Amino acid sequence: xxxxxxxxxxxxxxxxxxxxxxxxxxxxxxxxxxxxxxxxxxxxxxxxxxxxxxxxxxxxxxxxxxxxxxxxxxxxxxxxxxxxxxxxxxxxxxxxxxxxxxxxxxxxxxxxxxxxxxxxxxxxxxxxxxxxxxxxxxxxxxxxxxxxxxxxxxxxxxxxxxxxxxxxxxxxxxxxxxxxxxxxxxxxxxxxxxxxxxxxxxxxxxxxxxxxxxxxxxxxxxxxxxxxxxxxxxxxxxxxxxxxxxxxxxxxxxxxx
Numbered sequence: 610x611x612x613x614x615x616x617x618x619x620x621x622x623x624x625x626x627x628x629x630x631x632x633x634x635x636x637x638x639x640x641x642x643x644x645x646x647x648x649x650x651x652x653x654x655x656x657x658x659x660x661x662x663x664x665x666x667x668x669x670x671x672x673x674x675x676x677x678x679x680x681x682x683x684x685x686x687x688x689x690x691x692x693x694x695x696x697x698x699x700x701x702x703x704x705x706x707x708x709x710x711x712x713x714x715x716x717x718x719x720x721x722x723x724x725x726x727x728x729x730x731x732x733x734x735x736x737x738x739x740x741x742x743x744x745x746x747x748x749x750x751x752x753x754x755x756x757x758x759x760x761x762x763x764x765x766x767x768x769x770x771x772x773x774x775x776x777x778x779x780x781x782x783x784x785x786x787x788x789x790x791x792x793x794x795x796x797x798x799x800x801x802x803x804x805x806x807x808x809x810x811x812x813x814x815x816x817x818x819x820x821x822x823x824x825x826x827x828x829x830x831x832x833x834x835x836x837x838x839x840x841x842x843x844x845x846x847x848x849x850x851x852x853x854x855x856x857x858x859x860x861x862x863x864x865x866x
Contacts, residue, residue: 623720642732645683676740677828678801685792688772691725695776696785725769747832757831763848770855777862795821820847
């Protein structure tokens, strides 16, 4: 059996391990799925009338605007659970046990990443379903839906690798639960909830150039037909860069530990 075949077999085993952990602790999965849904309902039904008026419409206008921001926030929220799971593995001795076994070292990281990506794709699907039920009205073609799904998947992979690296670098699971928290704030400090041109100059500069804004603008443009400009290229570059740097960081930390 080739090395590649062994690595694939071990990786599939680790993915099944992660999925079984999600089933064993459903409260965490439900929390990660329900929290963005609650935020969506809060912003649409509590703030949507006022904020939608600022966009030249009403609540129906605002639900279209806010969904991309909530989608990215959902991914950032799920990163906390991934970081905690990785830190738990790193501090409770299971990794030391894996090192004594004849398994591919890369499969441990692959299991965490693939399992988390599956969980987050499920959460995003539920969130989009709720958004459609409360009035989200995309006018995208099938190709644009596929492009938006591809970008969101690339973003999920990038944030998942980052959360894995943060979990490995954290000394305890408690510290890991706090490490991804800044990611949850980035949709607020971007174009997720209000246009950046409504912000003060310094904050607007940060909002325009932080990584979440071009991703949200690209998803919004693909699904709703708003101008994208060069946001798609910038968004793809940010996702690829975050994924690459985080992967190298996670691998280096894992090999060093």
